[in-house]
Amino acid sequence: MDLDLMISSFPKLLNATLVTLKLLSISLMFGLILGLFFAILRLNKNIFLNKFSYFYSYIFRGTPLLLQIFIIYFGLGQLEFLRSSFLWIILKEPYWCAIIAFSLNTGAYTSEILRSAFETINKGFIEAGNSLGISKKIIFYKIQIPIAIRQSLPAYGNEIILMLKGTSLASTVTLMDLTGVAKYIISTTFKPIEVFIVAGGIYLFMTFIIHNFIRYLEKKYSY
Amino acid sequence: MDLLEFGNTGWGDELFFATLMTVAVSITAMILGFCFALIFTPLKLSKNKFLNFIGNSYTTIIRGVPELLVIYLLFFGGSGAVMFVASIFGYNKYIEINAFLTGSFAIGIISGAYSTEVFRGAIQSIDKGQFEASKVLGLKKPVHFFKVIMPQMLRLAVPNLSNVWQITLKDTSLISVTGLVEIMRQSYIAAGSTRDPLFFYSFAAVLYLLLTFLSMKLINKLEIKYRRGY
Numbered sequence: 001m002d003l004d005l006m007i008s009s010f011p012k013l014l015n016a017t018l019v020t021l022k023l024l025s026i027s028l029m030f031g032l033i034l035g036l037f038f039a040i041l042r043l044n045k046n047i048f049l050n051k052f053s054y055f056y057s058y059i060f061r062g063t064p065l066l067l068q069i070f071i072i073y074f075g076l077g078q079l080e081f082l083r084s085s086f087l088w089i090i091l092k093e094p095y096w097c098a099i100i101a102f103s104l105n106t107g108a109y110t111s112e113i114l115r116s117a118f119e120t121i122n123k124g125f126i127e128a129g130n131s132l133g134i135s136k137k138i139i140f141y142k143i144q145i146p147i148a149i150r151q152s153l154p155a156y157g158n159e160i161i162l163m164l165k166g167t168s169l170a171s172t173v174t175l176m177d178l179t180g181v182a183k184y185i186i187s188t189t190f191k192p193i194e195v196f197i198v199a200g201g202i203y204l205f206m207t208f209i210i211h212n213f214i215r216y217l218e219k220k221y222s223y
Numbered sequence: 224m225d226l227l228e229f230g231n232t233g234w235g236d237e238l239f240f241a242t243l244m245t246v247a248v249s250i251t252a253m254i255l256g257f258c259f260a261l262i263f264t265p266l267k268l269s270k271n272k273f274l275n276f277i278g279n280s281y282t283t284i285i286r287g288v289p290e291l292l293v294i295y296l297l298f299f300g301g302s303g304a305v306m307f308v309a310s311i312f313g314y315n316k317y318i319e320i321n322a323f324l325t326g327s328f329a330i331g332i333i334s335g336a337y338s339t340e341v342f343r344g345a346i347q348s349i350d351k352g353q354f355e356a357s358k359v360l361g362l363k364k365p366v367h368f369f370k371v372i373m374p375q376m377l378r379l380a381v382p383n384l385s386n387v388w389q390i391t392l393k394d395t396s397l398i399s400v401t402g403l404v405e406i407m408r409q410s411y412i413a414a415g416s417t418r419d420p421l422f423f424y425s426f427a428a429v430l431y432l433l434l435t436f437l438s439m440k441l442i443n444k445l446e447i448k449y450r451r452g453y
Binding site for chain 2: 161168179
């Protein structure tokens with residue numbers, strides 16, 4: 001066991017953790033918006049919108065995240081009209097490609113979580129709102145959304161942890177996140193176990209924090 | 224479509240065999256995962272604090288650390304560990320472990336952690352009377368486990384195991400970083416030599432969707448089989 005290496009690699013890995021956290025928070029933010037949008041589409045009675053949302057989540061949940069990153073990073077650059085458009089400023093950066101892939105991926109899972117939460121809302125709440133003469137908009141924002149958020153907290157907590165692990169794939173498109181730096185140190189020192197313990201410890205610590213934070217929210221918003 | 228021709232000019236046969244490789248790795252990993260689960264589920268349910276700690280550490284660490292990191296650990300550390308064991312027995316030459324074995328083992332460990340959680344949940348939701356009844360009847364432990372607990376556990380576990388299968392199938396794409404030629408790696412090679420990544424990665428996506436679709440059909444049949452008697 002090489003303790004010196006573990007101590008000397010710790011600050012480097014901690015620095016890389018910032019990249020991981022940045023990737024995670026930005027992707028989760030976009031993913032939540034996408035998820036809410038597609039969950040609402042999914043509940044729509046219009047067959048076309050409904051199917052569109054279904055295929056979106058089917059495709060992104062049925063293929064590996066690694067493949068999605070590769071399609072966006074390597075694949076989209078092939079399209080001439082994208083290369084000449086303003087989008088190319090974003091798409092040529094591996095950082096944004098990773099974020100786009102992560103957001104679309106977590107958006108698909110989030111839409112399923114929110115959809116099932118919306119579907120399990122007791123119909124009585126909505127009927128009560130209707131009979132009190134509350135407008136549909138207010139019922140949606142003040143009754144359906146808060147209940148759906150509370151219902152989906154445990155599943156969403158899992159999704160955050162899955163996404164945290166998912167950000168490690170950013171290292172495959174040259175980003176130096178926690179896993180990227182860990183791999184770099186492993187391949188220069190050939191001490192996989194020491195590096196794994198430090199990097200794995202940081203990941204476990206983050207998982208622990210997320211887990212407990214979600215638990216706290218669940219308790220706070222329980223009814 | 225020329226790109227997908229079978230034979231020397233197209234990538235059809237290569238991708239076909241790569242798909243078989245993905246399926247082979249997934250099945251091997253899933254079975255290895257079951258073996259891990261059979262070891263760690265009793266530990267997790269054990270009343271002994273130390274055994275319990277080992278069981279919980281396994282599932283917590285594997286489910287909390289990125290798959291890629293676990294794969295790097297085994298890929299870079301695997302042959303070192305094997306050589307260390309071999310050197311104890313007096314064999315000092317360089318040993319390279321087969322990429323298929325390391326890959327399946329890595330994915331197997333990951334899949335095993337999820338299977339363990341599924342089995343634990345299933346056993347815990349079996350009616351307590353069943354355990355008490357087999358005790359009262361004086362059944363031997365293996366009979367109790369294989370004839371009383373296992374059939375009920377499987378019936379409860381099959382729906383969740385289908386999720387584990389999906390996760391395992393998608394996780395196999397990660398071992399492409401170690402050089403094993405499965406769908407992901409083969410499309411990477413094809414994309415590199417034809418300079419047509421969009422086509423090959425999209426085709427790979429279709430292959431994965433096909434695999435998940437077909438396996439869902441099969442699992443649904445299994446579920447019906449295990450739901451008998453309800």
